[in-house]
Amino acid sequence: xxxxxxxxxxxxxxxxxxxxxxxxxxxxxxxxxxxxxxxxxxxxxxxxxxxxxxxxxxxxxxxxxxxxxxxxxxxxxxxxxxxxxxxxxxxxxxxxxxxxxxxxxxxxxxxxxxxxxxxxxxxxxxxxxxxxxxxxxxxxxxxxxxxxxxxxxxxxxxxxxxxxxxxxxxxxxxxxxxxxxxxxxxxxxxxxxxxx
Amino acid sequence: xxxxxxxxxxxxxxxxxxxxxxxxxxxxxxxxxxxxxxxxxxxxxxxxxxxxxxxxxxxxxxxxxxxxxxxxxxxxxxxxxxxxxxxxxxxxxxxxxxxxxxxxxxxxxxxxx
Numbered sequence: 001x002x003x004x005x006x007x008x009x010x011x012x013x014x015x016x017x018x019x020x021x022x023x024x025x026x027x028x029x030x031x032x033x034x035x036x037x038x039x040x041x042x043x044x045x046x047x048x049x050x051x052x053x054x055x056x057x058x059x060x061x062x063x064x065x066x067x068x069x070x071x072x073x074x075x076x077x078x079x080x081x082x083x084x085x086x087x088x089x090x091x092x093x094x095x096x097x098x099x100x101x102x103x104x105x106x107x108x109x110x111x112x113x114x115x116x117x118x119x120x121x122x123x124x125x126x127x128x129x130x131x132x133x134x135x136x137x138x139x140x141x142x143x144x145x146x147x148x149x150x151x152x153x154x155x156x157x158x159x160x161x162x163x164x165x166x167x168x169x170x171x172x173x174x175x176x177x178x179x180x181x182x183x184x185x186x187x188x189x190x191x192x193x194x195x196x
Numbered sequence: 197x198x199x200x201x202x203x204x205x206x207x208x209x210x211x212x213x214x215x216x217x218x219x220x221x222x223x224x225x226x227x228x229x230x231x232x233x234x235x236x237x238x239x240x241x242x243x244x245x246x247x248x249x250x251x252x253x254x255x256x257x258x259x260x261x262x263x264x265x266x267x268x269x270x271x272x273x274x275x276x277x278x279x280x281x282x283x284x285x286x287x288x289x290x291x292x293x294x295x296x297x298x299x300x301x302x303x304x305x306x307x308x309x
Contacts, residue, residue, distance in 0.1 A: 032259050033258075033259065036257070036258065036259045037256050037258075040253065040256060040257055041252075041253055041256065044253040045251045045253070050253070050255075053253070054257060057257075062271075128246075128249045128250060132250075133249070133250045136246050136247065136249075136250035137250050137251070140247060140250065140251070151247060152251065154212065154244075155244075155247055155248045155251050155252075157248075160214065161209075161212065161214050176205060176208065176209060176214070177205065179208055179212070180204060180205050180207075180208040183208060183240050183243055183244070186243050186247065187239055187240065187243045190243060190246060195246060196239070196242050196243065196246065
């Protein structure tokens with residue numbers, strides 16, 4: 001492993017957790033500030049919607065506050081938090097597609113989840129036109145769930161295969177092979193749509 | 197492109213920085229002599245870059261403070277947004293450059309201010 005390292009069990013993690021468990025609201029605030037960005041980004045990447053992502057992130061931190069006493073440090077705090085956010089986001093995504101299906105009679109694959117696209121951009125997003133961005137999102141969205149989840153997590157550059165495996169509760173080998181398959185599929189799709 | 201499965205997987209692992217030092221040296225050597233492998237690596241890197249750019253949220257909210265409500269429920273008060281406007285950085289850079297240029301011209305007596 002070289003570039004995508006992330007330290008497992010930071011000592012500051014355990015100190016933080018201990019303070020939060022004791023009811024230190026300031027410690028919880030610090031924790032929220034430290035991990036809000038990554039939690040929101042993950043929820044956004046799964047749901048592709050700002051309102052939903054904010055709601056899920058808030059919900060996740062409420063759950064984290066309630067459950068932090070049970071955090072045993074088997075994984076890093078970041079991994080644990082991302083696991084909670086991932087689960088909530090996937091549930092929301094599932095509910096949303098079910099309700100859309102019922103309401104509109106749409107097939108799951110045809111459902112659009114691109115409801116809100118803000119009209120200004122961060123540095124990462126600035127290179128792509130809105131149209132290209134949406135086209136790429138649509139192609140990622142068409143991947144089977146198992147591949148899409150790995151692609152989403154691998155887009156966080158500091159997550160190792162090991163951490164992705166912990167978040168998704170999969171063997172590392174599965175993460176590695178799914179990521180490879182997903183890359184190949186996306187490459188073909190991007191070429192077909194003249195995005196590359 | 198027909199690479200062995202092992203080589204293919206290694207390509208992804210190389211891109212993700214998941215190879216050991218030894219594997220990495222070995223794979224870099226292979227890359228140096230294999231144009232097709234290099235081309236596939238570049239394709240994968242381009243794919244990743246497109247994915248990252250497309251998935252990145254346009255804005256990252258910053259939470260304000262947490263509070264505990266009467267029913268002992270934790271609340272994270274509504275987030276504000278931190279904008280990382282590239283234009284702001286560019287403008288600041290331009291201002292600094294202009295200031296330095298002006299000071300330099302003034303020192304040389306080319307302009308008076």
